[in-house]
Amino acid sequence: MFPSSWKYRRRVDRVVCASLPAPSRGGVAVKAIGMCEFGGPEVLQLMDLPEPHAGAGEVRIRVHAAAVSPTDVLLRTGGHAVRMPGRRPPFVPGMDVAGVIDQVGPQLDGRLSVGQRVVAMPLFTGPRGGGYAEHVVVSAESVVAAPAGVDFAAASTLLMNAMTARIALDALESQPGDSVAVTGAAGAVGGYAVELAKADGLVVIADASSVDTELVRGFGADHVVQRGNDVAARIRELVPGGVPGLVDGSVQTTEITPALADGGTLVELQGWSGPVERDITVRPIMVAPGGITDTVGLDRLARQAEDGVLSLRVAEVLPAAQAHRAHRMLEAGGVRGRLVLDFS
CATH class of the missing domain: 3.90.180.10 (Medium-chain alcohol dehydrogenases, catalytic domain)
Structure with a gap:
């Protein structure tokens, strides 16, 4: 005091x-x-x-x-x-x-x-x-x-960025083998989201600029598309029906929703909650307060960094x-x- x-x-x-x-x-x-x-x-x-x-x-x-x-x-x-x-x-x-x-x-x-x-x-x-x-x-x-x-x-x-990525992926409720898209994949949260998604057994589609393509591939992304306003269309070229889940690390909100399948889930990192159509669910997430007191989850992230799962x-x-x-x-x-x- x-x-x-x-x-x-x-x-x-x-x-x-x-x-x-x-x-x-x-x-x-x-x-x-x-x-x-x-x-x-x-x-x-x-x-x-x-x-x-x-x-x-x-x-x-x-x-x-x-x-x-x-x-x-x-x-x-x-x-x-x-x-x-x-x-x-x-x-x-x-x-x-x-x-x-x-x-x-x-x-x-x-x-x-x-x-x-x-x-x-x-x-x-x-x-x-x-x-x-x-x-x-x-x-x-x-x-x-x-x-x-x-x-x-x-x-x-x-911790903060990795826990944010962990909460984002958990919000998608994906199963091994499912596809997930990550925008802003060269950023701190996006990079961790790619690495954690791969550790979860997911198929990852990530965006990157030309100078960051190899960086994002190094995180383990299965497919890398050119970042930009038309990234949703590029994702649809790979998955014509749309992806079931997407972590919007670049905060593109309405611009990225066409990449999602009908009934898919969009995770937003800065509070945006819609509106959206086609029964898409928007889940705004933040790390505080729950994430910062998840001792087991924080320790798991530290051990994954120790083991080289997280960069x-x-x-x-x-x-x-x-x-x-x-x-x-x-x-x-x-x-x-x-x-x-x-x-x-």
Whole structure:
């Protein structure tokens, strides 16, 4: 919690802090990247925040790496404000971290211990804030052992996107041998969706630009079609009756529905829910809150990364103080793999 003396004021569409909290006398300051107002990348700043401590059912992680994702950008621009009623700034982004546990709270089952290398999904809309910090406190349910043999930067890129892909595929309720299409297959979620679908025994049709075709084939896609506005027609050329399920990683919504068979299922990643015709079912999905507390599912993904089923892709590692630059790069597009902030 922040001191009651924290002064703030609200204006339309943004929140402005009058000052940052200082650690209590004798307390320890923790470096974090956060913001006092919603806006462009320039609102991200280096902050000294009070040291957090693990409570019941929680662990504290000394963060070495935090991945940067589109949902972090959405927080920065105010898109998650509706999910944080009554929350005061600073707002700290970050839903993917890798590091070492340095404190455990009571009421744990012994699965996690001090000194353990872990990956975790902090819920940045919660009172603890997100993962852009030297130390984060996370519910033990959202923490699993890091993939063996993987450095912190690569490990930090796994959980949120892979769990999103897992939830998306589960929503299709496909059976081995079924066909599934994936758009945005060169992206972080799309790439994991292709790899997980192949691990599930599905026949995968994926889209890619000419420069990404071999990358997507490397994920295991059975067929790769040219990405673009006519991708639905290209999928229909391969499957004249349409595919029974499609994960829309490129958020093409109505443009992609012709690729689906009558009565098929379309999974959307950014909340779109229709309308659609031909008895097509649209299932908007998101990883929070259920996915981030699915300990068994998170651990399975970590082990699949460890076994090489999932490819961990780091686009670039930047110093934490350059979070604003990472956000600009992400918004500019064209990033392949994840941008990672180094807190080591």
